[in-house]
Amino acid sequence: MTSHLLASLGILGAVLLAGYGVRAGVARRSRRLIGATTEEQAALPAILYFTSADCAPCRLRQTPALDMLQRRLGESFLLRTVDIAVDPETARRYRVLSAPTTVVLDRQGVVRAVNTGVTAAEQLARQLAEAVEPATLEHAG
Amino acid sequence: MVDHTALKVNQSCIIALLVLAFVVGGRGGSAGRVGLGLVLFVAAVMAAGTIFPRAGLFKALYLYGLKPVGLLQPRVVREDPEQHRFAQGMGACVLLIGAALLALGAAIAGWVLVWLVVALALVNLVFDFCAGCFIYTQLRLHRFLAPSRAAETG
Numbered sequence: 001m002t003s004h005l006l007a008s009l010g011i012l013g014a015v016l017l018a019g020y021g022v023r024a025g026v027a028r029r030s031r032r033l034i035g036a037t038t039e040e041q042a043a044l045p046a047i048l049y050f051t052s053a054d055c056a057p058c059r060l061r062q063t064p065a066l067d068m069l070q071r072r073l074g075e076s077f078l079l080r081t082v083d084i085a086v087d088p089e090t091a092r093r094y095r096v097l098s099a100p101t102t103v104v105l106d107r108q109g110v111v112r113a114v115n116t117g118v119t120a121a122e123q124l125a126r127q128l129a130e131a132v133e134p135a136t137l138e139h140a141g
Numbered sequence: 142m143v144d145h146t147a148l149k150v151n152q153s154c155i156i157a158l159l160v161l162a163f164v165v166g167g168r169g170g171s172a173g174r175v176g177l178g179l180v181l182f183v184a185a186v187m188a189a190g191t192i193f194p195r196a197g198l199f200k201a202l203y204l205y206g207l208k209p210v211g212l213l214q215p216r217v218v219r220e221d222p223e224q225h226r227f228a229q230g231m232g233a234c235v236l237l238i239g240a241a242l243l244a245l246g247a248a249i250a251g252w253v254l255v256w257l258v259v260a261l262a263l264v265n266l267v268f269d270f271c272a273g274c275f276i277y278t279q280l281r282l283h284r285f286l287a288p289s290r291a292a293e294t295g
Contacts, residue, residue: 004167008160015260019268097271097278098221117143 045112045131046078047124048094048103052085055099057118062100065121072121077128106131143225145216147203151190152266154199155232158183159259163252177243180255184236191230194222228265228273232258 049066051058070079084091084099094103097116104113104127113127158179166176190197207213239254265271 001164001168004164007167008163011256011260012160012263015263016267019264019270097274098224 043107044076044078045107045128046080046105046109047128048090048105049079049081050084050091050094050096050099050101050103051081052083052099058100061118062102065119065124066102069121069124073125073128104128104131142217143222146208146213147200147215148225149266150203150207150213151197151199151229152262154202155183155187155262156259156266159236159255163255167252169248173243173248177240180236180240180243180251184233184240187229187233187236191226191233194226224274224277225271227277228271231273231276232261 047066047069049062051062066079082090084096094101094111094114096103100118102113102115102119102124103111104115104124106112112131115123115127162176162179162183166173166179186198190200194200203213208215235254235258239251239258241251242248242254243251261272
């Protein structure tokens with residue numbers, strides 16, 4: 001029984017070590033991939049909004065929340081809508097698992113927040129504010 | 142709406158019971174039958190939780206035990222619960238195949254499948270990466286699965 005217990009601890013430890021290694025590698029790779037996007041060149045923080053045609057919460061809640069955010073913040077951030085069925089490559093690049101997902105990028109194109117599920121405009125505004133200097137993000141309304 | 146704390150409790154119970162099954166029953170013999178029984182028990186709980194979401198035993202442990210006494214706080218995320226059900230159903234299927242292999246005497250193959258479920262549950266618990274959800278999303282992206290009811294109704 002002791003040998004099986006030790007084997008169990010060994011396997012669990014190996015899975016955890018492998019997981020931490022993969023996560024670190026994925027984070028490095030994501031940053032490189034994100035660095036090649038147009039959001040970085042625009043020098044504005046951005047929100048990538050991953051949606052799909054059959055996503056009712058997207059239509060009913062997330063899109064109105066983002067519309068409200070755009071009205072509040074004007075052109076101080078970029079909003080790019082990505083249909084995960086039309087552009088699965090971008091969805092894969094950002095490891096999107098479901099719609100809606102919103103990804104907040106800072107001005108260098110580095111991912112600052114990933115929201116799975118419907119996210120309120122207030123939370124997105126907070127995340128954008130954290131991604132830039134306070135003076136950069138001006139309220140339009 | 143998905144309570145991620147309930148998912149974490151579910152994953153913790155699955156890992157704990159399956160590791161216990163291996164420690165107790167990995168040697169075979171009469172202890173092996175105890176291990177096989179535990180694997181079957183976990184598979185049955187997972188299958189029941191997939192078919193009847195309200196019948197999940199580990200979830201009930203959280204809802205009626207850990208949560209009311211304040212040991213754990215809910216972390217509710219607005220997302221599609223179907224993907225988690227799919228992942229749990231996939232785990233139940235793998236465990237059932239593993240249990241069948243154990244019962245037929247193919248101990249190594251059986252325990253490899255059991256450990257596969259343990260490893261994926263651990264990755265989900267610690268790193269928040271749900272492999273079953275990933276497969277579910279890919280199947281939906283490629284139109285192999287119909288849109289979920291949650292997505293239709295919002």
